Amino acid sequence: MPYPTPRCAMCLIGPTAANPQNEASHPSVTAFIRERESTVVPESSNQQASRLSVVSEAKMASEPTRIMLAVNESTIKGYPHASISSRKAFEWTLQKIVRSNTSGFKLQFLHVQVPDEDGFDDMDSVYASPEDFKNMKDRDRARGLHLLEFFVDRCNAIGVACEAWIKRGDAKEVICREVKRVRPDFLVVGCRGLGPFQRVFVGTVSEFCVKHAECPVITIKRSAEETPQDPVDD
Template sequence: MAAAAAAEEKKKVMVAIDESDCSLYALDWTLRNLRDSMANSELLLLTVQPLSDYGYLYASSMGAAPPQLIRSFQESQEKVAVALLEKAKEICSENGVAAETMSEVGDPKEAICEAVEKLHVQLLVLGSHGRGALKRVFLGSVSNYCVQNAKCPVLVVKHPL
């Protein structure tokens, strides 16, 4: 009986997106190339709003930044995330795929891996920014971190530039 229940449970595929063309390409690639294998899967779209450093606001305002200014920046960041998820959901809808959306706040690479584990995701799809080795050393690589640390298979889709 447990095996039958597990077989009926939908598999979860998560596509992590940001404002880059690379992540939207990864979503489009997933919808075009994995459509048949995703027929019995649940598609989750995740975006992560990075924690903002408001230190520059303190320096520019000659002291503590007014709470309204910080709140305004946070609301602006949230609006960008909502718009991004709506655009991604529309792309899914145009391809006949229903998707759930979610937004997290934090370090993108850690938040993605935590969401994978918390939601029991079976496949994580990420876009690759195609940075060279030197840029990866200084800027880090979300996809590389997720390949090493996510608790599921990770598919990294490289944008053909």
């Protein structure tokens, strides 16, 4: 199997609002990926200064702005490539919001996996054993981690703090539930920018989040030149 498997189930719980920074007592996917890749990112002087200022200044002013990004895989390129919309939303956030102020923001990547009924590619589903189910879940989880790695590596490279975690379920409902739990300052979601007719058939995660997420939401559309031949693809 080409993808890593996480060593503990806790890795997939993600951050909490009450204790968002607690990586020591609760290893996050980020920490896991960092360790696996042996990419030890030294704390920049900016980050050190920011950490010190947490103690000295008022809590509200010095805490980084926490931006949750909902990311998903591409429907045309297959795992583990990030979708065009996710990459667009991510790059937009770095370019237009974070800019050079890398210590002022913390990105929180949430990847929601939809439980796949047709996931038994290489086995007869009639005879699927509990072991088969477990293998499928492990494989999904490994693929999800690999997907998140794309975003985490990029953040590490430019020195922006980040967290990443995976949840399973209906994307739009899970995103809103995670917003409620983690309480980011705002949520960024990519979208395909489809017209009302095409939208009906492909679901509208971004629209649901704008209406129901308990935090400000910003929707980033793909640009025209990034849109594949069939705009439903992503």
